Amino acid sequence: MLSIKNLQTSVDDKEILRGLNLEIRAGEVHALMGPNGSGKSTLAAALTGRDNYNVTGGQVIFEGRNLLDLSPENRAREGVFLAFQYPVEIPGVSNINFLRTALNEIRKYRNLSPLESKEFLKLVKEKQKLVEFDVALSNRSLNEGFSGGEKKRNEIFQLAMLEPKLAILDETDSGLDIDALRIVAKGVNKLRTNDNAFIIITHYQRLLEYIVPDFVHVLYNGQIVKSGGKELALELEEKGYDWLKEESKERELV
Amino acid sequence: MISRDIDTLYDQFIADFETKSVLMADEPDNVREFRRHSFEHFRLLGFPSVKNEEWRYTHIAPFLREVYSTSSEKPGSLDQSFLSSLQIRSLDGIRILLFNGKYLPEFSELPPDSGIHVSALTGAYQERLVSDYLGKIADASKNHFVALNSALFEDGLFIRVQDGRRIERPLHVIHVFSSESNMFVQPRHLFVVGKASEVSLVESFLNFKNEAEIFINDVSEIEVGSDARVQHYTIHGGCENARYIHHTEVRQAERSVYNNYKASFPGPAFLRNNLNVSLNGENIESHLYGLYLAGGRQVVDNHTIVDHLKPNCQSNELYKGVIKDEASGIFNGKIYVRKDAQKTNAFQKNNNLMLGKKAIVDSKPQLEIFADDVKCSHGSTVGQFNEEALFYLKSRGIGEERAKALLIHAFAYDVLEKMPLASVKSHINKLIDEGLKT
Ligand SMILES: Nc1ncnc2c1ncn2[C@@H]1O[C@H](COP(=O)(O)OP(=O)(O)OP(=O)(O)O)[C@@H](O)[C@H]1O
Ligand SMILES: [Mg+2]
Numbered sequence: 233m234l235s236i237k238n239l240q241t242s243v244d245d246k247e248i249l250r251g252l253n254l255e256i257r258a259g260e261v262h263a264l265m266g267p268n269g270s271g272k273s274t275l276a277a278a279l280t281g282r283d284n285y286n287v288t289g290g291q292v293i294f295e296g297r298n299l300l301d302l303s304p305e306n307r308a309r310e311g312v313f314l315a316f317q318y319p320v321e322i323p324g325v326s327n328i329n330f331l332r333t334a335l336n337e338i339r340k341y342r343n344l345s346p347l348e349s350k351e352f353l354k355l356v357k358e359k360q361k362l363v364e365f366d367v368a369l370s371n372r373s374l375n376e377g378f379s380g381g382e383k384k385r386n387e388i389f390q391l392a393m394l395e396p397k398l399a400i401l402d403e404t405d406s407g408l409d410i411d412a413l414r415i416v417a418k419g420v421n422k423l424r425t426n427d428n429a430f431i432i433i434t435h436y437q438r439l440l441e442y443i444v445p446d447f448v449h450v451l452y453n454g455q456i457v458k459s460g461g462k463e464l465a466l467e468l469e470e471k472g473y474d475w476l477k478e479e480s481k482e483r484e485l486v
Numbered sequence: 487m488i489s490r491d492i493d494t495l496y497d498q499f500i501a502d503f504e505t506k507s508v509l510m511a512d513e514p515d516n517v518r519e520f521r522r523h524s525f526e527h528f529r530l531l532g533f534p535s536v537k538n539e540e541w542r543y544t545h546i547a548p549f550l551r552e553v554y555s556t557s558s559e560k561p562g563s564l565d566q567s568f569l570s571s572l573q574i575r576s577l578d579g580i581r582i583l584l585f586n587g588k589y590l591p592e593f594s595e596l597p598p599d600s601g602i603h604v605s606a607l608t609g610a611y612q613e614r615l616v617s618d619y620l621g622k623i624a625d626a627s628k629n630h631f632v633a634l635n636s637a638l639f640e641d642g643l644f645i646r647v648q649d650g651r652r653i654e655r656p657l658h659v660i661h662v663f664s665s666e667s668n669m670f671v672q673p674r675h676l677f678v679v680g681k682a683s684e685v686s687l688v689e690s691f692l693n694f695k696n697e698a699e700i701f702i703n704d705v706s707e708i709e710v711g712s713d714a715r716v717q718h719y720t721i722h723g724g725c726e727n728a729r730y731i732h733h734t735e736v737r738q739a740e741r742s743v744y745n746n747y748k749a750s751f752p753g754p755a756f757l758r759n760n761l762n763v764s765l766n767g768e769n770i771e772s773h774l775y776g777l778y779l780a781g782g783r784q785v786v787d788n789h790t791i792v793d794h795l796k797p798n799c800q801s802n803e804l805y806k807g808v809i810k811d812e813a814s815g816i817f818n819g820k821i822y823v824r825k826d827a828q829k830t831n832a833f834q835k836n837n838n839l840m841l842g843k844k845a846i847v848d849s850k851p852q853l854e855i856f857a858d859d860v861k862c863s864h865g866s867t868v869g870q871f872n873e874e875a876l877f878y879l880k881s882r883g884i885g886e887e888r889a890k891a892l893l894i895h896a897f898a899y900d901v902l903e904k905m906p907l908a909s910v911k912s913h914i915n916k917l918i919d920e921g922l923k924t
Contacts, residue, residue, distance in 0.1 A: 280881050283873065308883035316881075320874045324896025333892065334882040341883070373896075390882065 233258045233429050234299075234398055239290035241271075241278045241454075248274045250454035251290070256398070259426040263440055263465060264433045266451035267473050272433045273317055275451070276400045280314045281307050295397065308334075309341035311397030315387035315404050317433075321376045327369040327386075331356070331393055338394060359392040363419035380407040388419050399423075400431045405439040417442030437469040452480055492550045496532055502556050503637055514611050517620070524626040524636030531630045543816045543848040544787045549729045549756050552699050554670035558586040558640065561664070564593055572660045572690065577909035579658030579688055586663055587673025587704065588641050601651030601683070603644070607674055610644040615678050623707035624735035629760075631731045635705040639674035642704070645687075649680035649711065656686035656717075656907060663693040663700050663728060673704040681711035681739075688719045688910060691732070693754075695725040705733045712739040712767065719910055722750040722757055723917060726782070729756040740767030740796075746774050747905050748788070749914050751921040752781030752810070762791040765799045765827075776805035777901045777914070779894075779921045780813035780845075787816035792834070794827040794857075803834040806901050808894055809845035810922075816848045823855040823862065830857060836866040839897050841890075891922055 234256040241249035248271045256262055264272055277285040279292065281304035292299040299307060322330075335355075336346040347355065360366065365385050367378065375383050384404050391399050401420070405413055420430065420443050432443060440448070440462060448464040449456045452473065457480045458464065503525050510518060533550055534541040564585075573581070582604055583593040589606040597604055610616050626633040647653060663671065679685055693700055710716050722730065738744050750757055763772050772792060780786040792801045807815040817836045838847045849866040871893055879889035898918060905911050 282877055303886075304877065304880040305883055305885050305889075308881055314881055316878070320872075320878045322872075322875045322878065322893070322896060324899035325879075325892050330879070330882070330884075330892070333888060334879075334884050337885060337888065338883040394882065 233295060235291075235293045237291045239275075239278065239292060240288045241274055242286050242288055243274065243284060247288070248454050249278065252451075252455055254449065254456065256429050256431070258397075258429055260447065261424065261430045261432060261443060261445045263445040263448045263462075264431055264451060265435065265448060265465065265468060267477075270451045271454045272451055273402055276314050276402050276431075276433065279307075279400065280304055280312060305337070306341070308394075308396075309338050313391055313394060313396035313399045315384070315391060315399065315401045317402040317406075319375050319383040319387055321378070322374040323376050325374045327372055327374050328356070330374050331390065334390075335393060355393065359389060362422055363389050363392045364415045365389040381409060381412050384408055385412065385416060388416050392419065392423055395423075397427065398429050398431070400433070402433045403435065404432075405434050405436060413439065414442060437465045440465045450476055452476060455480075490551055490553065492533055492547060495550050495554070498556065499634060499638065500529065506638060514617070516617050517611060520621045521637050524621070524633050525638075527626050528630065528633035528637050531633055534630050540789065540818070543814070544758060544785060546756065546758070549701065552668060552701070554668045554699070554701055556638070556670050558588075558669050558671045559665050561585040561590065569593060572662065572692070574658065574688070574690070574909055574913045577656065577658060577688065577907065577913070579656045582643070582657060582659045584643065584659065584661045584673065586665070586669070587661070587671050587702075589643055597657075599651065599653055601648040602653055602657075602685075603646040604657075605644050607642045607644045607676060613644070613646075615646055616644060616676060619678060619707060619709050620676055621707075623709060623737045624705055624733065624762075629733070631703050632705055632733055635672045635674060635703050635733070639672045639705070642674040642676075644676050646678045647680050647683045647685050647714075650682045651680065652684040653686070656688050659687065659689045661689065661691045663691075663702055663724075664696075665698045665700055666696070668699045670701040670703070673702070675704070675706040677706065677708045679708070679710050679714045679716050682713040683711065684715045686717040686719075686907065688907070689721070691720070691722045691730070692724040693728040696727065699727050699729065701729045703731045706735070708734065708736040708744075710736060710738040710742045710744050713741045714739075715743045717745050717747075717906060719747045719905070719907070720749070721910075721914065721917070722754060722759075724753040726753065726755050728754040730754055731758045731760070733760040734762070736761075736763040736772075738763065738765050738767065738770045738772065741769045742767070743771045745772070745904075747901070747910075748776040748778075749917070750778045750780075750786055751917050752779060752784060752813075752924050754784065756785045758787045758789065760789045762793070763801070764793040764795060765801065766795050768796045768798045770796070770799040772799075772801040773904070774801070774803040774805070775901045775904045777807075777898050778805070778815060779808045779810070779918060780815050781810040781921060781924055782813060783811070784813040785816075786813065787818075789816075789818045791820045791822070792832065794821070794823045794830045794832060796826055797828045797830070799827065800831040801833070804901060804904075805836045806897060807836070807838040807847060808841060808897065809838060809847055810841040812842060812844040814846040814848075817866065818850045818852070819864070820852045820854070821862065821864065823853075823857050823860050825856045827857050828859045830860040830862065832860070832862045834864040837897075838866070838868045839894065840868060840870055891919065894918065894922065
């Protein structure tokens with residue numbers, strides 16, 4: 233589904249991603265871990281086409297298309313979704329109007345007719361139930377006045393609504409209480425199919441107990457320095473990142 | 487466009503007054519005296535230049551160099567489909583139609599309510615209220631265009647709401663301007679809202695595209711009685727060939743509420759909106775909300791004065807501008823808090839969203855406080871799109887244009903949410919979408 237080869241990305245002329253490789257197949261869940269500032273969110277930004285994140289080298293193929301050639305909106309329409317680490321509040325844009333516009337623009341891109349009001353609201357209800365997100369959405373602006381946890385859960389609700397092929401969850405677990413964490417994980421598990429894939433960026437093993445990953449990768453200094461199965465997350469929880477930093481330094485010296 | 491010296495237009499009006507004095511010989515003494523007085527002011531004041539503080543950023547000179555005839559055309563026949571095209575959807579308003587500033591009762595709905603009187607201003611000179619208020623609210627001695635209008639106005643509306651009446655249906659006053667050749671029109675209106683009465687007034691201004699330039703210099707005086715409540719909307723749309731100096735002067739008595747909602751859209755090459763509200767009693771509330779979407783090479787200028795004269799009053803002003811293309815927006819808001827006006831709460835804010843690289847805005851909020859026990863604040867901002875928000879919308883599959891439109895509606899929302907009439911709100915939302923496309 234997604235093939236990242238030697239991806240290099242810089243922000244303000246500062247090189248952040250320094251040759252990153254990653255292969256993701258449909259049906260897989262990949263966890264991405266790594267110390268603060270290692271470049272996890274930068275990878276998400278590069279994949280979704282954020283301004284100021286300049287890809288200076290490498291290649292990203294998504295479902296056979298060169299992802300980096302597409303505008304942010306077309307990446308979304310092709311099926312890439314990012315649950316933001318820090319979702320923005322947009323006063324004056326209603327949650328419902330926003331979702332409906334997004335859904336219908338994606339449908340249009342796929343040559344589907346727009347959803348009627350009734351069908352749309354039915355879908356909203358259904359998906360709210362699926363991800364157990366019961367915050368009242370009508371008559372409220374996008375994320376405005378939402379608590380930190382509610383914002384994160386709204387991201388997962390949007391994910392459920394838009395049904396992307398590839399979903400990147402950037403620290404969705406941080407700021408969630410224990411119950412919310414379990415609910416979000418449950419929601420994600422329900423959304424998992426053989427046709428979609430997830431990249432889960434997290435600092436904590438706990439989330440991965442609920443959403444069991446097929447692979448765990450450690451990003452350090454703009455590169456994936458170690459990959460393994462779900463047990464790698466446990467090992468990191470125990471030992472921290474220092475041993476990997478050492479290894480990586482030694483490698484660079486060689 | 488034929489261009490000439492500004493003095494030529496000035497001379498034309500000086501000569502005009504001589505000619506018209508003969509025609510106006512039938513008018514009551516007080517009206518003739520008022521015109522003569524005002525004419526003297528205009529003779530001394532002339533037209534403003536950029537050297538005048540109130541006109542520093544508003545380059546009106548090019549529009550005064552155009553050639554205008556000062557006699558206006560009468561309407562041809564107006565058919566039903568034309569009339570219904572002027573309506574605001576699902577606003578069940580009492581239609582009051584004016585053509586080039588003249589009230590057309592045959593194309594207007596007669597108010598069903600006996601508590602309200604609508605007529606041509608010139609037909610109401612015998613009314614005591616007209617002699618009491620005409621020229622008493624707007625001061626011709628300091629304002630060039632008010633002086634000119636007061637000397638030479640042709641006609642306009644007189645609307646009176648009786649004491650204690652609550653007018654259920656909004657009055658929809660439609661001002662249509664149209665001419666085959668260049669024209670300078672000067673409508674004059676007087677609204678007297680009686681004590682403890684309630685009314686909503688929606689004014690639409692429009693003109694149609696043709697070669698002729700139309701300069702509209704209108705003045706409205708509004709007297710708001712004690713305990714009265716007035717909701718006043720004005721919507722300026724139309725085409726490039728219109729130039730407006732739209733002057734509204736409001737005087738409020740104790741415990742009254744006056745809310746003004748202004749919206750203007752791309753079209754008229756020049757629009758100067760003057761709105762002066764004087765809070766002439768205790769426990770008054772005034773709200774001034776404005777939205778201006780300027781495009782093309784439009785000049786859109788909103789000048790407001792809120793004058794607190796007495797204690798325990800509240801005013802709140804919020805103007806929001808969206809400036810596209812090469813348009814220029816001007817905001818100048820003055821709040822006076824006079825010595826007597828203790829316990830005043832007065833707030834003012836102006837925010838601008840710049841869309842065009844060549845768009846310009848000049849924002850000048852001003853506070854002059856002579857009392858000591860008051861709460862006042864003012865401020866203005868000029869900014870661009872919030873990139874974070876824009877990216878968030880795009881990352882959900884919403885295209886650039888659509889995302890921007892959503893953010894513009896969101897920006898306007900703070901003003902729109904204040905409007906009680908939902909039909910006007912959705913009409914304005916529609917005009918925003920149209921305005922963004924042009
Ligand atoms: N917009 C930006 N401007 C300047 N520097 C940036 C910007 N975005 C990222 N960086 C820098 O790039 C590096 C990687 O940041 P990134 O946000 O990708 O880290 P992260 O792995 O997501 O960290 P965390 O775990 O703290 O979220 C950091 O040094 C950060 O300061
Ligand atoms: Mg991050």
